[in-house]
Amino acid sequence: MSNALPKIAWIGLGIMGSPMSENLIKAGYDVTGFTLEQDKLDRLTAAGGTAAGSIAEAVRDADVIVTMVPASPQVEAISYGPDGILENARSGALLIDMSSITPQTSVDLAKAAQDKGIRVLDAPVSGGEAGAIEAVLSIMVGGEQADFDLAKPILEALGKTIVLCGPHGSGQTVKAANQLIVAVNIQACAEAVVFLEKSGVDLKAALDVLNGGLAGSTVLTRKKDNFLARDFKPGFRIDLHHKDMGIVTDAARNVGAALPVGAVVAQLVASLRAQGDGGLDHSALLRAVERLSGAQV
Numbered sequence: 001m002s003n004a005l006p007k008i009a010w011i012g013l014g015i016m017g018s019p020m021s022e023n024l025i026k027a028g029y030d031v032t033g034f035t036l037e038q039d040k041l042d043r044l045t046a047a048g049g050t051a052a053g054s055i056a057e058a059v060r061d062a063d064v065i066v067t068m069v070p071a072s073p074q075v076e077a078i079s080y081g082p083d084g085i086l087e088n089a090r091s092g093a094l095l096i097d098m099s100s101i102t103p104q105t106s107v108d109l110a111k112a113a114q115d116k117g118i119r120v121l122d123a124p125v126s127g128g129e130a131g132a133i134e135a136v137l138s139i140m141v142g143g144e145q146a147d148f149d150l151a152k153p154i155l156e157a158l159g160k161t162i163v164l165c166g167p168h169g170s171g172q173t174v175k176a177a178n179q180l181i182v183a184v185n186i187q188a189c190a191e192a193v194v195f196l197e198k199s200g201v202d203l204k205a206a207l208d209v210l211n212g213g214l215a216g217s218t219v220l221t222r223k224k225d226n227f228l229a230r231d232f233k234p235g236f237r238i239d240l241h242h243k244d245m246g247i248v249t250d251a252a253r254n255v256g257a258a259l260p261v262g263a264v265v266a267q268l269v270a271s272l273r274a275q276g277d278g279g280l281d282h283s284a285l286l287r288a289v290e291r292l293s294g295a296q297v
């Protein structure tokens with residue numbers, strides 16, 4: 001890498017990837033992107049980036065490759081095989097996977113990449129779409145200290161709290177814990193909303209005062225208006241949180257940690273998805289509580 005800013009390839013320009021890559025462009029980085037939807041590629045071009053026609057084309061000249069796709073199968077699809085990142089990136093490149101995936105997938109990817117001379121960090125994020133737009137994400141990183149040091153200036157253009165948590169896979173383990181806490185928190189807020197409404201108090205006033213005390217949370221701050229307006233446009237899709245509850249449940253079982261409340265909330269997320277709400281924001285857990293409380297929603 002020269003003294004100039006590293007050249008970035010960005011794979012996966014969805015709800016998170018689009019605003020995050022745009023923040024890198026604003027910070028002066030040269031970003032070439034690839035994703036499956038043409039409108040997202042057009043958005044990247046309009047923001048000052050370059051649209052590539054394939055993963056191979058996007059990563060060929062990159063110093064740093066950032067990936068932000070839905071889950072482990074997509075990370076494997078973009079990384080492996082003749083058209084994938086490992087086959088087409090240059091030796092010495094750094095691959096930062098910011099998707100939320102199983103810790104084991106991250107460990108396996110780091111091992112496979114090492115054979116190609118490519119270094120890897122797992123760097124999943126928390127903070128949602130708003131956090132991505134505002135560049136205030138929390139970024140939990142797994143991998144080597146030297147690679148973390150190299151990635152730090154790039155990550156600082158995307159987030160505020162950036163922590164190396166341990167070896168490969170550690171970022172994903174911390175992210176799994178994050179998703180457990182967020183789901184349980186949303187569920188508690190949703191139960192409070194139904195309870196408050198059925199009790200006939202002013203819901204907005206109640207949520208405002210609750211959020212100023214010990215019951216307050218980033219979840220309540222970010223999702224209060226979704227609850228009030230029943231606006232469940234994603235945001236973070238129930239489908240993705242279902243994936244994450246699977247990751248944390250499985251990882252906890254592997255290490256012998258009991259998650260009794262997490263297991264119940266995982267079932268509620270799964271039920272919501274089975275009822276056709278998988279494309280809604282995770283604040284739609286409110287709909288599950290409303291149905292359990294007799295409402296036809």
Ligand code: NAD
Pocket residue numbers: 011012013014015016017034035036037040068069070071074077078098099100101125126127128129235236237240
């Ligand atoms: P999304 O579905 O909006 O975007 C995913 C993008 O990946 C799409 O644009 C798609 O084109 C691209 N993609 C999938 N397969 C591909 C392939 N083979 N080649 C190229 N591109 C491919 O998802 P999102 O909400 O942006 O989430 C991305 C990741 O970030 C997930 O792991 C999610 O769990 C995590 N995350 C999301 C949020 C959130 O609030 N949305 C918050 C924190 C973490």
